[in-house]
Amino acid sequence: MIEYKNVSKKYGKNIGVADINVRIDDGEFVFLVGPSGAGKSTFVKLLLKMIDADKGSIMYNGYDVAKLTPRMVPRHRRSMGIVFQDFSLLPKKTVFENVAFAMEIVQRPYRTIQRQVPQVLELVGISAEANKYPTEISIGEQQRVAIARAIMNNPDVLIADEPTGNLDPDTGWEIMRLLEQVNRRGTTVLMVTHSREIVNAMNKRVVAIKDGRLVRDELGGFYHPEEDDDPSPAQAKTEGALPL
Amino acid sequence: MTSLKATLRQAFSQINRNKMMTTASLFSITAILLVLGIFFVVIVNINSMSQDIKRDFDQIQVNLYDSVTAEQSADMMNQINAMQGVADVAYQTRETALENWKEKWGENADLLDRMPTNPLPNAILINLTDIAYAKTIVAAVSKINGIENISYSQDTVDKLLRLTRMIQIVSLVVIIVLVAISITVVSNTIKLTVLAREREIVIMRYIGATNWFIRGPFLLEGIVIGVIAAVISAAAIGFLYYYAVGHLGVDFALLMPTGFVPLPFLIENLFIIFVALGVSIGACGSIISMRRFLGR
Ligand SMILES: Nc1ncnc2c1ncn2[C@@H]1O[C@H](COP(=O)(O)OP(=O)(O)O)[C@@H](O)[C@H]1O
Ligand SMILES: [Mg+2]
Numbered sequence: 001m002i003e004y005k006n007v008s009k010k011y012g013k014n015i016g017v018a019d020i021n022v023r024i025d026d027g028e029f030v031f032l033v034g035p036s037g038a039g040k041s042t043f044v045k046l047l048l049k050m051i052d053a054d055k056g057s058i059m060y061n062g063y064d065v066a067k068l069t070p071r072m073v074p075r076h077r078r079s080m081g082i083v084f085q086d087f088s089l090l091p092k093k094t095v096f097e098n099v100a101f102a103m104e105i106v107q108r109p110y111r112t113i114q115r116q117v118p119q120v121l122e123l124v125g126i127s128a129e130a131n132k133y134p135t136e137i138s139i140g141e142q143q144r145v146a147i148a149r150a151i152m153n154n155p156d157v158l159i160a161d162e163p164t165g166n167l168d169p170d171t172g173w174e175i176m177r178l179l180e181q182v183n184r185r186g187t188t189v190l191m192v193t194h195s196r197e198i199v200n201a202m203n204k205r206v207v208a209i210k211d212g213r214l215v216r217d218e219l220g221g222f223y224h225p226e227e228d229d230d231p232s233p234a235q236a237k238t239e240g241a242l243p244l
Numbered sequence: 245m246t247s248l249k250a251t252l253r254q255a256f257s258q259i260n261r262n263k264m265m266t267t268a269s270l271f272s273i274t275a276i277l278l279v280l281g282i283f284f285v286v287i288v289n290i291n292s293m294s295q296d297i298k299r300d301f302d303q304i305q306v307n308l309y310d311s312v313t314a315e316q317s318a319d320m321m322n323q324i325n326a327m328q329g330v331a332d333v334a335y336q337t338r339e340t341a342l343e344n345w346k347e348k349w350g351e352n353a354d355l356l357d358r359m360p361t362n363p364l365p366n367a368i369l370i371n372l373t374d375i376a377y378a379k380t381i382v383a384a385v386s387k388i389n390g391i392e393n394i395s396y397s398q399d400t401v402d403k404l405l406r407l408t409r410m411i412q413i414v415s416l417v418v419i420i421v422l423v424a425i426s427i428t429v430v431s432n433t434i435k436l437t438v439l440a441r442e443r444e445i446v447i448m449r450y451i452g453a454t455n456w457f458i459r460g461p462f463l464l465e466g467i468v469i470g471v472i473a474a475v476i477s478a479a480a481i482g483f484l485y486y487y488a489v490g491h492l493g494v495d496f497a498l499l500m501p502t503g504f505v506p507l508p509f510l511i512e513n514l515f516i517i518f519v520a521l522g523v524s525i526g527a528c529g530s531i532i533s534m535r536r537f538l539g540r
Binding site for chain 1: 249257447448450451454457
């Protein structure tokens with residue numbers, strides 16, 4: 001369970017997030033939407049303790065994130081899986097090594113790694129690319145690798161910060177399907193997105209922020225165009241519901 | 245065990261894949277070590293020289309013309325023995341002198357064999373009761389006939405001091421220039437490495453790697469590069485030294501009161517110093533270059 005209570009974060013004069021109150025239960029699938037600069041990534045980084053809040057508290061699985069000591073932070077992060085829009089993969093490692101890396105971090109035995117990585121690569125449909133480097137595969141495939149790495153250690157929460165932002169709509173939908181699959185296995189999914197089509201079609205909970213403030217939180221919500229003053233080209237191109 | 249194995253595997257795959265950076269770091273560290281190695285060689289030889297000079301300090305050597313007979317020299321010795329401040333007098337044949345010289349030169353003695361004739365004179369060696377008598381005795385002895393020249397420590401010390409100072413200044417200038425170049429190269433390499441790896445470090449932190457896990461392979465990479473640089477530069481210095489001693493030997497013979505410091509002794513110490521330095525430079529370079537990216 002994740003609970004933000006009156007959370008604020010400023011970068012100098014810039015507002016990151018302001019007075020956020022939100023609660024996400026285990027197993028939920030939540031969209032975090034809002035125009036760029038709204039504070040979505042800040043929201044995510046606070047949860048991962050990549051940055052610290054100025055005010056308020058973030059409770060996660062029963063503990064206060066702010067009270068974690070530096071030694072406890074890596075374990076905290078490992079309980080979550082993270083997928084970014086870009087710069088997700090280590091460029092000098094192969095697909096296999098990138099995914100294996102998540103298990104090396106938690107010091108799983110070599111043989112376990114060798115056995116489990118192919119299974120997860122199979123699950124996300126990139127077994128054929130196992131020995132390629134990130135630059136040798138498509139962006140969509142890279143994102144699958146990132147998802148494979150994120151779910152490798154069975155995280156409680158999967159955080160995806162605009163995972164479909166750089167993808168064409170079809171590939172975007174494939175990634176969505178994967179995330180839904182992960183969610184169905186019981187993992188909480190928090191997905192930051194810009195894509196109106198995806199949000200509208202998925203019929204999930206939508207949390208919208210703007211200028212750092214939470215402006216809407218509805219179950220089965222839709223993407224409100226007036227909350228976004230920066231539509232991405234991908235949205236403009238594709239209209240109507242896409243098959244899931 | 246597993247994590248050490250994983251760390252090792254990572255370090256070597258990183259070295260393999262960051263060939264450019266690795267080569268650049270390797271060159272920088274090797275360059276620094278070579279400079280320090282030259283410095284080390286010069287200093288060690290100068291030290292060994294000055295120690296030998298001190299040992300000879302209370303001795304005056306009276307070099308005789310080849311024409312001086314044994315009788316004449318015995319007479320001279322009696323004369324000298326009577327002087328105030330003389331502890332004892334000894335005769336040294338030119339053959340003995342060469343033997344002694346060879347002994348001092350140790351393993352490089354064969355260089356002396358290359359000389360066509362023995363250039364050394366017969367000599368009378370005077371040991372003093374006190375170094376303070378040196379000047380008066382030299383003055384008195386120089387009035388005796390049949391003496392080619394007199395060498396006593398003050399001369400040698402002065403000559404050597406001048407030579408030593410010159411060598412030190414030259415090597416210092418060379419070192420300053422080369423160190424400045426090396427430092428520039430190393431800092432630029434580190435900068436490049438950090439920029440190239442900033443993303444990797446951030447990603448690793450995001451997915452929950454501990455700081456030591458992140459540092460581990462970088463650190464090991466730095467250490468491995470340092471050790472390789474140490475081996476390369478120790479070998480290079482060893483080769484250069486061997487070569488230089490072989491070539492300078494005969495010409496230097498008349499300038500140097502003692503032989504060069506033997507190669508095995510030099511290399512052994514040099515290697516230990518190089519490994520320690522190489523490892524420190526490599527490890528520090530890695531840690532420093534990552535510091536600002538490992539916030540907590
Ligand atoms: N490191 C930073 N330094 C200064 N300002 C920042 C920094 N990161 C984000 N911001 C600012 O905080 C606000 C929210 O940023 P962000 O959370 O990245 O928004 P989003 O992910 O919704 O696009 C923006 O105004 C942005 O300029
Ligand atoms: Mg963002």
